[in-house]
Amino acid sequence: MTVTRHPTRTSSLPQATLARAVLWAALAVNVLIVWVMFFAAPPSKNGVLAAGKFIGLHAALLIFLQLILVARVPWLDRRIGMDRLTSWHRWVGFTLFWALVTHAMLIVAGFSVLDKVSPFKTYAALAGVPASLIGMLALFLMMVAVAASIRAARRRVQYETWHAIHLVLYFALALALVHQFLEGTTFRTSALTTAYWWTLWVFAVGAFLTGRVIMPLWRNSRHQLRVAAVVPESDNTVSVHVTGRRLDEMPALAGQFMIWRFPGFRSWWQVNPFSLSAAPDGRSLRLTAKAVGTGSAGLRDLPVGTRVFAEGPYGAFTALQRTRETTLLIAGGIGVTPIRALLDDPTLTGDIVVLYRVHTEADAVLLAEMRAIAATRGARLHLLTGRTGPGNQPLSPDGLRALVPDITERDVYVCGPNAMTNAVLASLRTLGVPRRQVHAERFALAS
Template identity: 35%
Template sequence: MSAVTAPRREVIRGTRATRARSSIVVRIVMTFGLMGVLAMWWSSVPASFAVTPASVVTTIGELSGMLGAYLVCAQVLLIARVPWFERAVGLDRLVAWHRTLGASVVLLVITHVVFMVVGVDLLAQKLPWSGFLSLLQNYPDMLTALIGTIAFLAVGLSSARWIRTKLSYEVWYWIHLSTYAAIFLTFLHQLSGGTHFVNDPINRVLWIGLYLGTAAAVLTWRFVLPTVDAWQHRMRVVAVVPENAGTVSVWFAGKRIHELGVRAGNFMIFRFLSWGHLGTAHPYSVSRVPAGGQMRITVGALGDHSTLIRDLKPGTLVFAEGPFGHFTADRASRDHILLIAGGAGIGPIRALAEELVGRGARPVLLYRAHSAENLALLAELQAMPGLAVVPVIGRRADLGYDPLDVDAMRRFIPDLHNWEAFICGPEGMAERVEATLRTLRMPRRFIHREELSMS
């Protein structure tokens, strides 16, 4: 690769500071909610909670159960498509927070179960399995709570990285849908068996309000409004165009499709009303923003659903939810912009390049692929005025080096620390590129990533 320079341009000012402040507000709101749960617990803890080991252990078990239940509601709200959360943080970061909270929820649920069983054992001086059976027999709605707890643990385990890689998106999706049933099943037990709610009407009303509010948010923004919006636009597939052996582009048309507000770099969640697609909805980035009544996505065959995309028939009705994401041109704030794409990541990068060029920028695109046959949309990109396209072809084993490592990137652009980068591609490639750019002293705030995963 030869060295590249880029001409100066007008700086595109973004809203990074505003989003950072909004993100802090979201964290503060969640923290106050957590403090509220602690206050509810403390206000109804009996004065004798520390008299015996059994009472101490049981009280800790009750606290862990309340905290776990609150964090489950927080998890659901983070991905309930609440507009304020999405505008403040961005769905990609909300999904990351959702994942992070998942580990805490699993730990708190396990702690709750173990401490409650041990507390009964200590109180009655029974063996562990006797204490467990005693809970099932003597506490109300324990069987439903047990089923809900098992569902929570299944969801948590399915999100572990080493298990997630072995599951298809469809299996993962349906396991996660069981979360709603698990919340309902455990909620019944909390109201009927939780000492902090049975004997405290204020806590009971507040807890019901938390769950009703969460349910209302999910129903409103994940089901009712997306369905109404999708029906208003009534998008349909107009063409499915193979780009290469593993990539296809899908063109859509719909009523007032420009009113969707889709921007370059955004993604939407698509549900195709066709056999093999009805059961799941998948996130795909837009490779051409709405224009002339049409819009396009470019999809790589990364799983069962994306592989079946090429079999869609023109006229297929599409329910599209969104747009989502902050991988947009207004995040750029430097004169020199490097776009780096790999695999299906070329879709959002292509749309982003078009908008940047339209704003007066002259970005450079580093397009990574194993072979020339994998360079989807290459001719389209090369025909775009103002965009410099540099294909980087070959497997590392065949090349004898990594074209995305420090030495290769330094030769390509000697002053990378003065550039800004937008990266989209497989997770491993994106992580490797970001590490390279950080080594070459590009500040983290000028490195923007969009991973090809929502799970």
């Protein structure tokens, strides 16, 4: 069986920089096109309506950007990473929400001035127009999704619950597109304008459906994944081994993650993102999870033979991001899973140093495996234990410099709890490690 290997990238232009440049350049070009079409169109009946339509056009562009950011386009995902795309998706979502609110208020105010009636009567009248009513419903549903995405709310609900609520956003976006289609005064002013918006609709919706529906269904039908073994790693951590057909043809890389469902054992809505905890070998896949919620805690009871539905692989936390010949891998807690996979990745060549931060050695899951791999590869593995405090700050700038004197000459991969990751990133900035050499994986996911 032949396993497809991907060459390590150490090019002068970081892949993430190239992808960001392409994405934002495409957005800038489309903003310019919208401006040209807006000012070339017949004037609105008053300035307030014109402002409302101008904001509405930009809101339409933000909808398309939202779809692209979560379409899981492989070219973007492997270069930027879903964690960063997720962060952009979140902030674009809030921007879109306020753009739609502003658009709605200006439209109501514009017609109120035009008809010389109160805004409340204008609002009621617009609610009787199908296009406007659909837009109002889209805005209301978006308010629900935005409320569920506020950090204070996110902390109060389980991931699975938030995931289900967040799906409302896609229905809201679909209604917004219908509203745009029915509202013809701005979007159908000429054949060129109509062709432009149809092209955007087809491209964005097509990319979303391909990445989120067609590709996952095709891959799962092709690979027929099933649970092969469930192995407890500690009192609260378990590894699940998955096998299937033609796994050597799955484009999975060490450091990536997949979104896992176990239909028949759990409901379809219970979905979790877990990193691959071993480098793909073409025969099996492995995920390792810590029991931090009902979803991950239940994996210990998975029966062998359970069907698996997996989306992915996703993520840019791979050897493709390398810019240097030597590497530092830093893991904290269960964030060790993609680090362990990278350590075993044959495409990650050169001198490798691993820092594994845990409270006690008993918390260091997969430690025996990592020591064996490090010994085979000639890598240096440092287990960093104990509570952080005076006299024990291994991830501080001084601590990192003492452990890895040539740290500024290495690519640095960091994965762990947010507090640890933030502390390490701050230390790397203090040490002067170039930003292009720093690769961080955060536990974040947008649906």
